[in-house]
Amino acid sequence: MHEVKLLALNCHISDESDLDEIYLMFKGRKLWPETEKYQRLDLGHTNLSISIPEVKKGEILEVEVWDYDVLSKNDKLGTFQLNLDQFGGGFKTEMKKFGKTQASYSLEWEFY
Secondary structure (H helix, E strand, O other): OEEEEEEEEEEEEOOOOOOEEEEEEEOOEEEEOOOOOOEEEOOEEEEEEEEEEEEOOOOEEEEEEEEOOOOOOOEEEEEEEEEOOOOEEEEEEEOEEOOOOOOEEEEEEEEO
16 A cells, blocks of 8 residues: 655635635545644645545545634645545646635655
8 A cells, every 4th residue: 555645735816805715625634634623735845744544545535614604614626636646746736716716725745
């Protein structure tokens, strides 16, 4: 079995003017942040230290990007599709937008 490491989340454009309250989901479970409901992201680079173990070469993983809202339903901003077709690092995947969001994020990751 192999492992995917999520290295960094890059915010290019936020969905909300006062910044996004982001959390990541994978297979119906919250993946990040581990100890908080969300993390408020500034524009730019945010380091991650997340491992997704026991994946197989050839799989396509889908990581969802959500924006936490206090007074209304949380918003799914988009997804990252990680195609595990080759080993190594230095991969960067752009978020596929969901709905009418203006948000733009990219994910840096490795597959070993």
